[in-house]
Amino acid sequence: MRIIFFYILIIFNIGFATSQQTNYLHKIDSIQENIFNSKSKDSSLIAKAHYNIGELYRYNFLTDSAYFHYHRAEKIYKSLNERYRLAITLYGIAVIQKDEKDFTGSEVTSIEAISLLESLDETNDVRKYKAFIYNNLGIVFKELELFEESISYHIKALDLKEKLVGNYTSTINNSKNNLANAYKNSKEFDLALKWFDDILANKELIKERPDFYVLVLDNYAHTQYQLKRYEELPRLYLQALKISDSLNEGGYNSIAINQHLAEYYNDNNKKDSALYYAYKAKDISENYHNDDLLKSLMLLSKIEEGDKAAQHLKAYVKLSDSLQKVERQTRNKFARIRFETDQIEQENIQIARERLWLLIISIVLIISSFLIYVIITQRNKNKELQFIQRQQKANEEIYNLMLSQNESIEEARTIEKQRISQELHDGVLGRLFGTRLSLDSLNMDPSPDAVKTRAQYIDELKTIEQDIRKVSHELNTDFVSGSGFIDIIKTLIETQAKVYNLEYNLDYADAINWDGVSNKKKIHIYRLLQESLHNIYKHANATHIKISFKLKNGVICLIIEDDGSGFDVNKAKSGIGLKNMNARIEEINGKIEITSEKEIGTQVSIEVPIP
Structure with missing residues (x-):
């Protein structure tokens, strides 16, 4: 139940805004240890939980943690032979590899995921993820500067997305933008403009997705720039920048626009404007410390002159080496995560x-x-x-x-x-x-x-x-009925008292009809009295005893009192004699109660019903 509850929480939180996801990340580490150390045998639920944690980490750019959980999910899905779930998990891994510039690794993982989906019936979900994976391959080959392959995969992705049942307008536009960029990078600018125009033809796009509209508008303007069509420049750049700044002051999306403006003004010998936008792009990209900062430094090295240009070029080389080192470390880290995960699993087994x-x-x-x-x-x-x-x-x-x-x-x-x-x-x-x-x-x-x-x-x-x-x-005349048993009792008391050197008083009620008492009860009464006298002699150090037989409401009451040393009833150990007395009482449905005070004496009260 804990895993199911956690799984629902993951699905629920993925639907939240990014800020709420970030707050939730602080709780994941404390929760997941309890979840995955549980003794649940439902491996499929555990794998789903790993997958959704990986998704959540990936959307928050925590690639190490995302990769770890994706890989754990991958191992379980492979063991369960759940090909669809394995394929979408591999897709998540491929995206991380692409983001961390492990393009070869991303290509291999994507192909493996596509192969799994090809073996399944082509449902809407299968078609959707095939499109996503083709899109990822298109981006990978673009980064590898294999533009023909990139265009081919983007066309496949777009074709599949257009066949999806449901509203997939946003992801279709994304593929169109990626395809247009691939054409632009392969110098097929007219085809690129065709796809950008197709996207911008939607007049509602600026309201529905203003950030995406800015991205497409900037790409469209930059394609015009590369064709040296300056009629609408820099108006289109400035329009895109204005919308971007209104959405997110100084945000990430404005870096490329500022770089493109710097390029445009530099080509038109407007150094001041070129430097303004180049430094603005550099200042924003320093917050992210990635390829955009590299581009900004290279651009400044071209616009600036003398020592400043050399300083920017030197900073570019240093940052490039640093990023390459980080990329290698990341790829090595992924390999180490796979190795350590496998090692941990073997240890767990x-x-x-x-x-x-x-x-x-x-x-x-x-x-x-x-x-x-x-x-x-x-x-x-x-x-x-x-x-x-x-x-x-x-x-x-x-x-x-x-x-x-x-x-x-x-x-x-x-x-x-x-x-x-x-x-x-x-x-x-x-x-x-x-x-x-x-x-x-x-x-x-x-x-x-x-x-x-x-x-x-x-x-x-x-x-x-x-x-x-x-x-x-x-x-x-015959003697009184029942007097024989009393004589036996008298004989017992006289004999024991003489042997134990005790003085005694015996009081008995003539109203007791001993003939109506069973032999079994008489024997037990005799033995109980005998055991009590023995205990008095053995433990009490008494000099005088009082014994009485009374009849109350059909119950024979035997009371045995001594003037011995007494004892603490609560702390006294139950010996064999006392156990035997209790056993006898239970056998004849009687009751026994022992009260004692130190230096005063002990009283044993025994009640035996006649019937």
Whole structure:
């Protein structure tokens, strides 16, 4: 998405005025690094972005940067075999080579681009770029002074442009002007004038393209000058200069007009006017430091005399050598850019391969590590599960043994109670009954004291009889249901307290129906209490513990308190014992809460639902 967004920005900015393009150039370097270092796999979009950056740099005369991006686009389009996009990219490179006076290189690149377009179906766009490339070749051959070839290519370009669908008047006029100049350079002045007249016949041209009108008018006037037709001179020159100055005071387009005026006035022995326009041309061309400055210096060396002429000629030679050196350096720079770009691409390919291998190795290591971790974790879980199963089985066996032992004890108690009850009923109660009968027989004694005494004894015996019957009945009744589990708990606490040298208080609610509690929960409660007592002994250094069983809303609440040293619950490490306690609580859907204060003690609260 970043590349698409950037691509739209490039297209959008190319449509702006030159000043806005220039402002945008300051942002390109910071943006393009992020764009082309991205991991996008859409090479075509990357190539388009390179191409449009190259276009933008070329329009702003930053040829080095333009060439670099064109070349990057060229490499990608070649790899994708996108012949049309490759051809228009080569055209951009050819224009840069022509502008930098690498005419041979521009010719080769242009021919390569034409060959690619010739292999495509001739659409309007293909025809348009073929015309542009032919136009570029016409200019190249003009600079090489091969005027016949230049005229031939300009005619081809013009013929193609006139067949284009759409409004291409401006580019058609450009080709006509280039063709007229080619005729002028080949000394075919009448043909040149014919094409200049054809352009100037458009009366709207001065309004639509005043800068181009000035250029054509100056070329037309200079052709008249070369034919030595002075009837309209210097009026045409001055008209062109006036329009140029009104468009851009002292601008680039006025250099050639001032040079032509200087030539005209010099030929007509008007030295002052000739020098005025020659120096004006020189002053303006010094801002550009190119061939126009060379022409101005050569012109001044011809108009001036003596030392001044020699100075201008010397400056001309020096500047000519400097420009030739710059041209060679530029051509070498282009070759170096191609070499460095290819070298960078090879390095990038190597880096990409290394990164790919590194990624593969990393993925393999990560997957291997993950599998090893899963295997080890699974083994540990299996061992833990087996341990829990063995522990659960052991717990059940222990509990069953405890229940069996308790049943034996209770059975013995029941037998003993029955024996005592029978003894009381059959022995003591029988004898007491006999005594009462004897006393009843003595009741025949009529004396008041005897009757009173006997009655007292009989009442007392009746009381004893009722008490014995009550004890006998209670001894023969079954013990309270669930008291067996509490006895097991009592035994555990008594044993542990004795071994650990602890004092204890046990408080339990009779309302808890232990018969309604599952064996699984009883085992876990037993083990939780056992583990808590062990932890108190091991860590708390306590002397007294309080244990209570309460029933709240169908939930058994076990609270274990000690007066030990206490600890920081938040910083304490979770050992195996505490983990086992948490695991047991989770298994019976209970809750556990541990609170502790240093030097005060610890409280463990356990809640277990009965159902």
